[in-house]
Amino acid sequence: xxxxxxxxxxxxxxxxxNREAFRTNxxxxxxxAFAPFDALLNGHGRLPADxxxxxxxxxxxxxxxxxxxxxxxxxxxxxxxxxxxxxxxxQTTSVHQGRIQxxxxxxxxxxxx
Numbered sequence: 552x553x554x555x556x557x558x559x560x561x562x563x564x565x566x567x568x569n570r571e572a573f574r575t576n577x578x579x580x581x582x583x584a585f586a587p588f589d590a591l592l593n594g595h596g597r598l599p600a601d602x603x604x605x606x607x608x609x610x611x612x613x614x615x616x617x618x619x620x621x622x623x624x625x626x627x628x629x630x631x632x633x634x635x636x637x638x639x640x641x642q643t644t645s646v647h648q649g650r651i652q653x654x655x656x657x658x659x660x661x662x663x664x
Contacts, residue, residue: 554573554574554575554576555573555574555575556575556576557575557577557579557646557647557650560650560651560653560654560657561654561657563581563650563651563654564654564655564657564658566581567581567615567617567651567654567655567658567660568658570583570614570615570627577643578618578619578620578643578644578647579617579618579619579647579650580617580618581615581616581617581618581625582615582616582618583614583615583616594621595621595622595623596618596619596620596621596622596623597620597621597622597640598622598623598636598638599636599638602636602638606623606626609628609631612628612629612630612631613626613627613628613629614627614629615627617647617651619640619643619644619647619648620644622640622644624636624638624640624644624647624648624651625648625651625655625662631663632660632661632662632663633655633660633661633662633663634662634663634664635648635651635652635655635662635663635664636664637664
């Protein structure tokens with residue numbers, strides 16, 4: 552798994568575009584939905600209950616997830632495209648969310664909130 556910096560949204564974008572696993576030196580990471588399968592079904596950190604239910608109901612359509620600490624902050628649904636819940640967490644996770652949104656914009660990818 553590649554270790555990257557959170558400062559380079561263009562590098563994050565490359566990993567998102569190719570659905571490649573990545574990890575930062577901090578708490579941001581991305582991976583196929585199958586790697587953290589148990590977490591995808593059972594643990595969603597601070598993700599609100601309505602989003603958590605959505606993620607569980609659509610787990611078989613999710614092919615990539617970006618995590619900040621133990622919370623999925625972005626995922627790719629094969630039908631709906633990229634999903635970035637409009638939720639607020641810690642200052643660090645807010646930075647992570649901003650980097651992911653910048654990476655998706657860099658790629659020209661739309662996302663739903």
